[in-house]
Amino acid sequence: MKLAFSKMEGAGNDFVVVDDRDGALKGREEELAQKLCPRRTSVGADGIIFVRTAPAELECDGEMAYYNADGSYSGMCGNGLRCTALFLRDRWGVESADMRIAVDGRPRLVQLHPDEPGSAIVTVELGVPQFEVEDVPALVPGPRHIGKPLQLAEDFAPGCTLLSLGNPHCVMWVEELSDELVRILGPEVENHPLFPERVNAGFAVMRGGAIELRVWERGCGETMACGSGAAAAAVSAVMTGRAELGGSVNVRVPGGDLIVNWQGEGLSALLTGRARFVFDGTVEV
Secondary structure: OOEEOOOEEEOOOOEEEEOOOOOOOOHHHHHHHHHHHHOOOOOOEEEEEEEEEEOOOHHHEEEEEEEOOOEEOOOOEEEEEEEHHHHHHHOOOOOOOOOEEOOOOEOOOOEEEOOOOOOOEEEEEEEEEEEEEOOOOOOOOEEEEEEEEEEEEEOOEEEEEEOOOEEEEEEEEOOOOHHHHHHHHHHHHHHHOOOOOOEEEEEEEEEEEEEEEEEEEOEEEEEOHHHHHHHHHHHHHHOOOOOOOEEEEEHHHHOEEEEEEOOOOOOEEEEEEEEEEEEEEEEEE
């Protein structure tokens, strides 16, 4: 069969986005992710998004189901959620700038701001950060691990914050970012036995009032941007005194800048950045 798709990106974090409003592709998500996401032999993307009709009881404009390039289910994806909002506006005709999009069975609030055709500045609600180690999950002494050293590899025990934003994050505060650090230690941290569901490994530096961040994402490796990773880093910066509570935190990722707002524990983290259509196509599946 021929499958229509849109290629979309948010700060360089790129996705194959499929209109699956009737759920006809349920059960094929892993297969399609592995088929369409390879960069040299297929469309190429960090992951695949299935945009679906949300359950009626959630009263949402649509539903996002996101799968990593290796076919594993991700749950939350901040940049993917921003792209889903733009897709709902331009492909489904959702007219309201304020949307509700279901992710992993929960409504998320989304707001689109004016921008050039085919793109939008989008603010998304990522959810309330969860710090309890059993909720991350992480096999470390609890109840929380915030800004404390953690032995993750030989001669590597950075100050870490462990948290969940609908997916697990390990934010590591380091002195410098380098290819060697991210590409060698990233896979080790992602697959460390301390993290039974693997983890998104974020390497962060505070510089000039902004966070510089590179993320090795579980299931797809280093990406140009990780929205939930940016929020996790900003939350960690607040919790460890590197940033002020309640302000906007600028997070610089390889694909551009993302803005995170967080008003404190028990409240959702908000992520703002641009989402954009790259091209539309069809592929034989």
